[in-house]
Structures are given as C-alpha cells and as structure tokens.
Amino acid sequence: MKIIPAIDIRDGQCVRLFQGDFDKSTVYSADPASVAQKFSRLAVTDLHIVDLDGARSGKQINHRVVANIVAQTGLSVQVGGGIRRRSDIVAWLDAGVSRCVVGSMAIREPECVREWIDELGVDAIALALDARLDGDGVPQLTTEGWTANSNVSLWQCLETYGSDNRFHVLCTDVGRDGAMTGPNVELYKEILRRFPSLRLQASGGVRDLGDLKDLRALGVPAAIVGRALLDGAINEREVAQFQQSA
Secondary structure (H helix, E strand, O other), X not given: OEEEEEEEXXXXXXXXXXXXXXXXXXXXXXXXXXXXXXXXXXXXXXXXEEEHXXXXXXXXXXXXXXXXXXXXXXXEEEEEOOOOOHHHHHHHHHOOXXXXXXXXXXXXXXXXXXXXXXXXXXXXXXXXXXXXXXXXXXXXXXXXXXXXXEEEEHHHHHHHHOOOOXXXXXXXXXXXXXXXXXXXXXXXXXXXXXXXXXXXXXXXXXXXXXXXHHHHHHOOOEEEEOHHHHOOOOOHHHHHHHHHOO
C-alpha cells in the first residue's frame, strides 16, 4: 500500500483544516515547498496537494506554488481543488502534475468526467468523493470544498461510473479529516466489497502506523496521510519500515 503525504495550501501557506471547516484552520508552514521537500525524503513516491483556495473559488491561483513543488521534489504529484474544466486538467498536466483530482464535477456531471478520462487516460484523473455519514450511516457526498451537500450518495455516484473499471477514487470521510480519530475502516471495506477494481485512496483520520496497517490489511491500495506526518505522529523511520514490510 502506498503512503501518500498530503499538503493543503491556503493563502500560500501549508495548513490543515478540521473536518473540512475553513474556520478551523491550523497553519503548519508559510512555505509549502519546504514541507514538500521534507516529505520527498520519506520512503514515498507520491504527493497529494489540495488547493483549498481553488476548492472555494474554482480558480487555480496556487498554480505557481504547485509547479515549483513538482519541479523541486521529483515526486509524482496529484493535485485537487476547484478543477472543473478540461482546460484546468490540461494546464496542470502541462505543469508536470501526474494526476488531477476532480470532485464537484465528478458528482454533478459524471458523463463529462468519463469523457475526460477516456480522452486523457485513466491515470490522469482521480475522482474525489468526499462523504459525510447521514443519520442512517449512508455516506452522502459533499461538493464545493465540502461546503455543500450534493444529495447524492457515494454508492449512487460510483454506480454511475460502472463497477468494472480501474478508476482512481480518493474517498474522504469528512468527519474524520484532520480529527486524528482513525480512518473509517468500515467505509473503505464496504467500498472495496462493492467495487473491488477501484484504485482506492483512503483519506481522513490516519493517526499512526497501526491505522496504516489496518488499511493495508483491507487491501486498500493507497492512503493519504496529512496531519499525522505534519505532527510527527508518523515519522520517517516508521514510513520506511512500513514500506519494507509490504
């Protein structure tokens, strides 16, 4: 299982939000590139970047910051946040980004996103499906940087893309994100049961090495790790040991 470190960028700074709330933001560094360089020294090959400004505005205002990170780290970078047009994806790919993460459009206009995947390749796009559990435990998807309810469940959305595919899907339990309460193991277990061919990236709540081992035991292909790495709850040595024991 891949460990994918995460950097969230807001106002040019590296931050973390609590449960997707823009009013509950912690600044970790004024220089996201330095954080990315630190992550590049881990036993990882990938990096996940969220442009929080883009998620709210739909404009790619952190393009230069991300392009610099791509050039400086040598990591395979996937970026998300406000990517709502084919031209956005092409611009990021031209800047050296390996994969674009598409959220709101993936939920609202799946036919359009399927066309982008068919044209640009299955590895160029990941579907970002961010869910909050409703009172019945059904994962309901959010859009617009987690600020709006879509009235579409995770299961309904995935079914529109078909069960026999190899799409990259980044699924975040918004209630766990930044909360250090552990990942929603049962949710990811159910996703893989229903859609075993998805290249799933689990996101939200990873606290320590034990959580990563639990996700790997489920067969999750990749896990996004943000705050646990930023806070040092998971360190360089532990990442290396985890990768060696794969």
